[in-house]
Amino acid sequence: MGSPMAHNLLKAGVDLTVWNRTKTKCDPLISLGAKYKPSPEEVAASCDVTFAMLADPQSAVDVACGKHGAANGIGPGKGYVDVSTVDGDTSKLISAQINSTGALFLEAPVSGSKKPAEDGQLIFLTAGDKALYETVGSLLDIMGKSKFYLGDVGNGAAMKLVVNMIMGSMMASFSEGLLLCEKVGLDPDVLVKVVSQGAINAPMYSTKGPSMIQSLYPTAFPLKHQQKDLRLALGLAESVSQSTPIAAAANELYKVAKSHGLSDQDFSAVIEALKSKIQHSENQ
Ligand SMILES: NC(=O)C1=CN([C@@H]2O[C@H](COP(=O)(O)OP(=O)(O)OC[C@H]3O[C@@H](n4cnc5c(N)ncnc54)[C@H](OP(=O)(O)O)[C@@H]3O)[C@@H](O)[C@H]2O)C=CC1
Numbered sequence: 243m244g245s246p247m248a249h250n251l252l253k254a255g256v257d258l259t260v261w262n263r264t265k266t267k268c269d270p271l272i273s274l275g276a277k278y279k280p281s282p283e284e285v286a287a288s289c290d291v292t293f294a295m296l297a298d299p300q301s302a303v304d305v306a307c308g309k310h311g312a313a314n315g316i317g318p319g320k321g322y323v324d325v326s327t328v329d330g331d332t333s334k335l336i337s338a339q340i341n342s343t344g345a346l347f348l349e350a351p352v353s354g355s356k357k358p359a360e361d362g363q364l365i366f367l368t369a370g371d372k373a374l375y376e377t378v379g380s381l382l383d384i385m386g387k388s389k390f391y392l393g394d395v396g397n398g399a400a401m402k403l404v405v406n407m408i409m410g411s412m413m414a415s416f417s418e419g420l421l422l423c424e425k426v427g428l429d430p431d432v433l434v435k436v437v438s439q440g441a442i443n444a445p446m447y448s449t450k451g452p453s454m455i456q457s458l459y460p461t462a463f464p465l466k467h468q469q470k471d472l473r474l475a476l477g478l479a480e481s482v483s484q485s486t487p488i489a490a491a492a493n494e495l496y497k498v499a500k501s502h503g504l505s506d507q508d509f510s511a512v513i514e515a516l517k518s519k520i521q522h523s524e525n526q
Pocket residue numbers: 243244262263264265267295296297298300301304305325326327328352353354355356462463464467468
């Protein structure tokens with residue numbers, strides 16, 4: 243996600259400096275004109291605003307607050323925008339560390355996958371320092387089609403987790419439907435068409451359904467990240483004693499899929515967890 247987002251900033255003429263743990267992934271951006279610094283600390287020291295797009299809570303904290311992390315290079319007059327999907331507590335921890343240097347913090351997780359990232363069509367769910375939200379508004383507009391400001395740090399993270407909790411359950415339910423359709427002798431391709439014309443139409447069904455039917459899962463949103471988001475959403479629900487049995491059941495399916503080596507496939511590979519071969523080996 244970080245690469246296409248950075249690519250869009252470059253295309254728009256933004257003066258961009260990049261860092262990634264695996265440096266080779268920066269090379270295409272560098273060849274398009276991005277500068278490179280060897281640590282998050284040096285990126286933050288040399289830029290007015292630093293965007294972070296990391297895999298999960300641990301990596302977001304490491305890159306912001308760890309050795310050579312951004313907090314070591316940031317300070318008054320600068321801003322840190324974390325666009326990773328993390329839980330509210332992680333976001334608050336990073337916010338406190340960044341704010342303690344005199345810099346501003348905005349959480350801004352995104353809704354929308356690889357293609358929306360490439361097309362500059364992401365939806366930003368922001369919360370934190372309003373002044374920074376206003377400063378980076380034009381940059382968010384380059385990378386996205388809309389942006390929401392949701393108030394205190396934690397609210398953007400929570401909104402993102404609720405959205406992805408729904409998405410994970412929808413995909414699990416769709417998977418059951420595709421397999422049931424096939425089992426009773428109906429054509430799942432027809433199911434995809436029927437669904438696409440009715441009230442439960444969602445773009446992800448018509449874009450991912452045909453490849454799921456062929457057992458192909460080209461990665462847009464990695465399954466491991468969908469399971470991470472369900473895990474974090476269940477934690478959020480637990481914190482307010484909200485019952486979420488559908489999401490809990492879906493989470494178990496993603497865990498089964500992960501245990502069968504599907505972590506880096508697209509999250510639509512969760513359908514594999516419902517196939518009899520896998521269910522059989524789980525029950526042994
Ligand atoms: N893909 C999608 O459709 C969407 C993803 N998201 C969220 O965006 C975030 C990124 O997703 P995506 O780009 O798909 O994920 P990837 O797994 O492709 O990328 C993860 C990034 O995190 C870096 N990283 C992981 N662990 C560490 C670490 N310990 N220290 C430093 N860097 C680390 C990776 O570096 P390296 O290259 O070295 O491995 C890589 O740059 C996730 O939070 C995800 O939930 C949100 C919306 C859509």
